[in-house]
Amino acid sequence: MHALILNGLEQPLQLSETATPQPAPGEVQVHLRAAALNHRDVWIQKGQYAGVKFPIILGSDGAGIISAVGAGVDAQLLGREVLINPGQQWGNNPAAQGRSFTILGLPHNGTFAEYVCVSAASVHPKPTHLSFEQAAALPLGGVTAYRALFTRAGLQAGERVLINGVGGGVALLALQMAVAAGARVWVTSSSAEKIAKAVALGAEGGISYTAEKWPAQLTQQAGGAFDVLVDSAAGPGFNHLLDAAAPGGRLVFYGGTHGAIPQVPPAKIFWKQLSILGSTMGTEADFAQMVALVEHHRIVPAIDEILSLAEGEQALRRMDQGLQFGKIVLQIPG
Incomplete structure (x- = not known):
């Protein structure tokens, strides 16, 4: 698959070919159609984030179509249009995240790619009134x-x-x-x-x-x-x-x-x-309730600019300069 890979501190994102991830038991593979940037991505590139490692595929926000399922996952999910909750393993205490909590895009490869594998519990139906680009602008910020x-x-x-x-x-x-x-x-x-x-x-x-x-x-x-x-x-x-x-x-x-x-x-x-x-991110319940609120009120996230996956480094520089109003989105070929 094609992915934007960060190979080192202060290095530009490189569009490269890398192995397509396959879903482990309990996971789904999502064929991404759009991904969105967060300031987190800029901070990782600059080494201003804990646990930085290289190489890494950045990106916490994404929306796409379930293209494969791992063992133990209902095959009826195949073909579903979804968005991804980037918060992984919140823990059992809804008041605060546990020590195992992580965010997609570091330490695990993220959404600046054609495919990503995540827990089946992390995917939610894409609100019907949103395009893939609009849906990708929603998860972490929402x-x-x-x-x-x-x-x-x-x-x-x-x-x-x-x-x-x-x-x-x-x-x-x-x-x-x-x-x-x-x-x-x-x-x-x-x-x-x-x-x-x-x-x-x-x-x-x-x-x-x-x-x-x-x-x-x-x-x-x-x-x-x-x-x-x-x-x-x-x-x-x-x-x-x-x-x-x-x-x-x-x-x-x-x-x-x-x-x-x-x-x-x-x-x-x-x-x-x-x-x-x-406040930091949210629980699975927070995420599900957020999606329901967006669906009910037909909220459309504000998008600053839509660029191609190949323009990922350009997108990061725009975010770093603070020029955006709304989300910067990367369109990923279907």
Whole structure:
């Protein structure tokens, strides 16, 4: 098969021929039709991710058709159109992932290839209203957004939501899911264009996080402070989110791209009775419920650009530069 292979630290992805994986007992082989990028792929290429090994086929997101099944797997699955849950072996505790938890694309070969083998429990029916490219844009970002909003923050209809740093796949899916659930959503970004695009997807407004005293301005714009705040940056801006939170608010974050959180005045948290919540990926139940939500509300993930598998290195560079609005997708020949 053809696959994009990363052979070393800071090396470009190489489109090469490699052995086609065969399903072990309990596994299915998926003939991939599309794969999507995540920042994780860039971090692995740069050596900024634990457990890096080479050679490796990157890619956590993928959608395709089941083309073979291993021993013990129902043969009726053959030919099914599916998307893949990239979270493997979550464990028995729904509150947090276990020590055996891994994400597709490292340490095991991922979806930047014509074929991949995964546990039969990891594949879910592709929502009927989505193309393969749209479905491939959903898994990692979708389950991360769903768990952050609903499992961790307990979002309810009518609540005000603030999504900090809109533009990436998780943030946009969180926006779309929150709107579908009946919440009122505002966003921040350093880009006026990204804020305008977020409004087109259902946000009620937004503000640049570079603006002076932006929490007060956005709170006035929204008619009140925010019940749920979603963040992936952390860093110095974290204090601003505490200022924007309503009493009893829940601040959930799933990343820390801006680094460590500086000293926080404790009264900002205890006097407002805030909840600070961490979230990572999601359980099999989270994933199934996310797919059901997307199907029911016919949510279509925002796609920035669709490129060919051979353009994988170009796609990584676009993501590294932070130019995208939505997911960058690789189309894989059928």
